[in-house]
Amino acid sequence: MTHWPFILAAYGLTGAVTLAVTVWSYLAMRRAEAALEQKDHVK
Amino acid sequence: MKAKNQRLILALLGLAAVVGAGLLAVSGLKQEASFFYAPGDVAQSGLPLDRAVRLGGMVQEKSIRHDADGITIHFIVEDGKATVPVTFKGIVPDLFKEKSGVVAEGRFQPDGSFIATNLLAKHDERYMPPELAGKMHKTGSLKP
Amino acid sequence: MRVARPKSAQGLLEEIPFRKGGLSLKARPAMHAYANPARFLKLARPLTPVCLGLGLILILIGCYAGLVLTPKDYLQGDSVRILYIHVPAAWLGMGGWSALAIASIVQLVWRHPLAGVAARAIAVPGALFTAVCLVTGSIWGRPTWGTWWEWDGRMTSMLVLLFLYFAYIALANAGDDRTSVSRATAIFGIVGAVNIPIINRSVVWWNSLHQGPSITLRGSTIAPELLWPLGFTVFGFSFLFAAIVLMRMRANLAEAKREARLRRLAAA
Numbered sequence: 253m254t255h256w257p258f259i260l261a262a263y264g265l266t267g268a269v270t271l272a273v274t275v276w277s278y279l280a281m282r283r284a285e286a287a288l289e290q291k292d293h294v295k
Numbered sequence: 296m297k298a299k300n301q302r303l304i305l306a307l308l309g310l311a312a313v314v315g316a317g318l319l320a321v322s323g324l325k326q327e328a329s330f331f332y333a334p335g336d337v338a339q340s341g342l343p344l345d346r347a348v349r350l351g352g353m354v355q356e357k358s359i360r361h362d363a364d365g366i367t368i369h370f371i372v373e374d375g376k377a378t379v380p381v382t383f384k385g386i387v388p389d390l391f392k393e394k395s396g397v398v399a400e401g402r403f404q405p406d407g408s409f410i411a412t413n414l415l416a417k418h419d420e421r422y423m424p425p426e427l428a429g430k431m432h433k434t435g436s437l438k439p
Numbered sequence: 440m441r442v443a444r445p446k447s448a449q450g451l452l453e454e455i456p457f458r459k460g461g462l463s464l465k466a467r468p469a470m471h472a473y474a475n476p477a478r479f480l481k482l483a484r485p486l487t488p489v490c491l492g493l494g495l496i497l498i499l500i501g502c503y504a505g506l507v508l509t510p511k512d513y514l515q516g517d518s519v520r521i522l523y524i525h526v527p528a529a530w531l532g533m534g535g536w537s538a539l540a541i542a543s544i545v546q547l548v549w550r551h552p553l554a555g556v557a558a559r560a561i562a563v564p565g566a567l568f569t570a571v572c573l574v575t576g577s578i579w580g581r582p583t584w585g586t587w588w589e590w591d592g593r594m595t596s597m598l599v600l601l602f603l604y605f606a607y608i609a610l611a612n613a614g615d616d617r618t619s620v621s622r623a624t625a626i627f628g629i630v631g632a633v634n635i636p637i638i639n640r641s642v643v644w645w646n647s648l649h650q651g652p653s654i655t656l657r658g659s660t661i662a663p664e665l666l667w668p669l670g671f672t673v674f675g676f677s678f679l680f681a682a683i684v685l686m687r688m689r690a691n692l693a694e695a696k697r698e699a700r701l702r703r704l705a706a707a
Contacts, residue, residue: 255516255517255518255582256517258518258521258578258579258581258582259506259517259518259520259521261578262521262524262525262574262575262578262579263502263506263521263524265571265574265575265578266524266528266571266575269567269570269571270567270571270676270679273563273564273567273683274491274679274682274683277564277683277686277687277690278686280686280687280690281487281686281687281689281690281693283690284689284690284691284693284694284697285689285690285693287693287694287697288693288696288697299548299549299550302547302548303548306544306547306548306629309626309629310544310629313629313630313633314633314636316633317633317634317637318636321637321644322644328592328641328644328645329592329645329646329647330589330590330591330592330645330646330647330648331646331648332646333646351646351648388583388584388585389516389582389583389585390514390515390583390584390585391585392514395514398648414585415584415585415586415589415648416583416584416585417584417648417650418514418515418583418584418650419650419651419660420650420651420652420653420660421653421660421661422512422515422519422522422653422660422661422662422665422666423512423513423661423662423664423665424510424511424512424513424662424664424665425510425511425512425513426510427513427662427664428513428514429513
């Protein structure tokens with residue numbers, strides 16, 4: 253049995269979900285902090 | 296006593312109680328939570344003949360024999376305490392080797408042998424490059 | 440009786456304007472110095488990109504080394520390369536809950552307003568890495584053991600951890616305060632920690648299909664040629680995990696601050 257399809261599936265899946273949660277957390281932070289900044293100018 | 300210290304003591308007592316209860320429950324599961332029987336277990340406590348079980352251990356060196364039909368194999372599982380002869384018909388996993396771990400699913404026979412319907416390979420916690428393993432085999436330092 | 444102290448970050452944030460000059464932070468115990476979200480943010484803002492960058496670089500080096508540079512295993516062949524992502528995922532799944540439990544104790548005992556924010560921020564990446572550990576283990580099991588899944592002690596207890604994370608996330612989101620967690624949720628976080636030593640010891644206490652621990656206090660049974668990329672991926676994923684937690688905490692704190700301000704404006 254060749255192992256490479258298994259290895260690539262494991263790495264691919266890990267990379268995809270890790271990247272997804274990182275980007276999601278980053279965007280959530282940016283959005284929340286940007287919204288806070290904006291309100292400062294409105295007063 | 297300050298409220299904070301009271302809460303700390305309460306939390307620590309709670310933690311100790313929960314961990315104690317967890318460990319007690321787990322130690323009660325000792326036999327039930329085992330994934331397989333080792334040959335030494337059945338030698339001690341008798342054969343579980345009434346149901347399908349798993350038998351795990353090392354494949355004894357030079358014990359694998361192939362039948363003329365090409366798909367039936369016989370081998371001996373050992374754990375240092377006892378041995379069990381196993382018969383299996385089918386495709387074995389890649390890692391099924393002599394002096395390596397195996398978990399056989401099937402039934403014990405009244406004569407103490409085991410007829411397997413499926414084989415799983417179990418490897419141990421050692422990882423090394425092939426060259427190193429070759430050297431260790433030659434010097435005899437790689438023991439199952 | 441206990442002194443009225445803000446129970447959540449939200450409460451504390453609302454109080455900040457009144458506290459300036461009044462109650463000195465220096466007068467409070469050292470433990471509470473970082474309870475102030477402003478101080479935390481001063482630390483978290485520069486720390487986030489450092490953790491993120493360091494994490495990504497170490498992960499890339501470790502994965503390249505593990506996929507290309509290291510030799511095969513004598514028994515498992517190439518499939519041993521899955522080790523380099525499976526082990527960090529397992530470490531973060533279990534380490535995540537341990538950190539969550541510690542944060543829960545800090546929340547319950549010291550009423551530290553950031554503890555609940557931290558615990559909430561840990562839950563999602565912790566669940567994610569637990570799932571990654573289970574999936575990569577399953578993919579690894581097929582070519583080596585000859586099965587995708589078996590109900591052995593290690594795998595079952597790790598699956599229980601994933602369900603504990605799901606339950607924790609559900610509990611945390613059930614409360615009114617979207618930035619911290621309720622006391623009941625914190626208690627659940629502590630009780631769930633019982634599973635951590637069970638996962639760790641499962642391969643020692645019970646006969647299992649999963650092999651025993653390779654890296655113990657007595658050393659490693661992984662040959663150095665195969666071991667070194669694991670250091671890169673374990674530290675890399677840990678830094679990335681820290682960055683994710685920091686980003687989620689910052690998002691929650693910013694949201695809490697904005698909500699508090701909106702409420703003040705509405706009241707005025």
